[in-house]
Amino acid sequence: MPLDPSFIGRTYPPTAFYEVGREKIREFAEAVGDANPVYLDADAAKALGHSDVIAPPTFAFVLSYRAAAQVVEDPELGLDFSRVVHGDQRFVYSRPVRAGDRLAVTCVIESIKSLAGNDVLSVRGELHEESGEHVVTAHMMLVARAAEGE
Amino acid sequence: MSALVNYDDVEVGTALPAQSFPVTRATLVRYAGASGDFNPIHWNTAVGLPNVIGHGMFTMAEAIRVVTDWLGDPGAVVEYGVRFTKPVVVPDDGVGALIEVSAKVAVKLDDRRVRVDLLATSAGEKVLGMSRAVVQLA
Numbered sequence: 542m543p544l545d546p547s548f549i550g551r552t553y554p555p556t557a558f559y560e561v562g563r564e565k566i567r568e569f570a571e572a573v574g575d576a577n578p579v580y581l582d583a584d585a586a587k588a589l590g591h592s593d594v595i596a597p598p599t600f601a602f603v604l605s606y607r608a609a610a611q612v613v614e615d616p617e618l619g620l621d622f623s624r625v626v627h628g629d630q631r632f633v634y635s636r637p638v639r640a641g642d643r644l645a646v647t648c649v650i651e652s653i654k655s656l657a658g659n660d661v662l663s664v665r666g667e668l669h670e671e672s673g674e675h676v677v678t679a680h681m682m683l684v685a686r687a688a689e690g691e
Numbered sequence: 692m693s694a695l696v697n698y699d700d701v702e703v704g705t706a707l708p709a710q711s712f713p714v715t716r717a718t719l720v721r722y723a724g725a726s727g728d729f730n731p732i733h734w735n736t737a738v739g740l741p742n743v744i745g746h747g748m749f750t751m752a753e754a755i756r757v758v759t760d761w762l763g764d765p766g767a768v769v770e771y772g773v774r775f776t777k778p779v780v781v782p783d784d785g786v787g788a789l790i791e792v793s794a795k796v797a798v799k800l801d802d803r804r805v806r807v808d809l810l811a812t813s814a815g816e817k818v819l820g821m822s823r824a825v826v827q828l829a
Contacts, residue, residue, distance in 0.1 A: 560764055575756055595765065624732065632771050680772070
C-alpha cells in the first residue's frame with residue numbers, strides 16, 4: 542500500500558542530546574581513512590580557527606540516521622524498511638560539527654511521492670546545538686521499492 | 692574557517708587533484724562500527740544480494756576528501772549532496788574495490804563561494820550522481 546501523503550509535514554520530537562566526543566570523531570575519521578589533522582588534533586583545528594577538532598562533513602549522518610529511526614519505524618507511517626534503499630543525501634552546514642557539541646535532531650517528513658510504484662520519502666533532520674544554534678541540516682531521500690505483485 | 696584556496700585563483704573548469712580510495716570487506720566492517728549502520732547488505736552475502744555492497748555513505752565520505760584535501764579546511768564546506776546511482780560491489784578476495792573520484796569547479800558563486808562537481812566511479816560504473824559541493828574560498 543502506498544505511503545499516506547497526509548504525513549507530509551509531520552515533525553517528530555527532538556532526540557535526546559548527543560554529545561560529540563573527540564575520540565568518536567577520531568574513530569569516524571580513521572574509518573574513512575582520513576588523516577586530516579583538523580579531525581584529530583585540537584591545536585591543528587585551532588590553527589584554522591575552530592575551537593576544537595571538527596568532524597568530517599558526513600559525520601552528521603551518524604546522528605541524522607539514528608534519529609530517522611523515529612520515521613522509518615513509525616508504525617502509523619508503515620514503511621517496509623526491508624524494501625528501502627538510500628536514494629540521495631545532502632547536507633547544508635551553518636558550521637562544522639565539532640567536539641563538545643551537544644546536538645539534538647528534529648526530523649520532519651518533507652515529502653512523500655509515488656514514482657513507478659515505488660514510494661519516495663524525503664526526511665529532513667535539523668541538528669541544533671543545546672544553545673539553540675543551528676549546525677547542519679541533513680536531507681535524506683529513501684526509496685521503498687514496490688512489493689512483489691503490487 | 693579559512694580555506695587555503697583563493698577564489699580569485701580558480702576558474703570554471705579548474706580540476707581538483709583526483710584521488711582513488713580502496714575499499715575491502717574490512718573497511719566496510721570498520722565503517723559500520725564507526726557510523727552505526729549495521730545493515731547486513733554491507734558485510735554479509737547471506738541476505739540475498741549476489742555480493743556485499745559498500746555503504747553509500749562511505750562512498751560519499753570518500754568523495755568529499757578530494758574537496759577537503761584541496762580546501763585545507765573541511766569547515767569551508769557549506770553544502771554537499773549526492774545521489775546514489777549504483778552500488779560499489781566489494782568482493783571478499785583480499786583486494787576489494789576501488790572508488791575513483793575526480794572533481795572540478797563548475798560555477799563561481801557570490802560571496803567567494805564556488806560549486807564543485809564530483810565524479811565517482813567504481814569498476815567503470817558511476818556510483819554517485821548529481822554529486823556537488825558548495826565551498827567557501829578565501
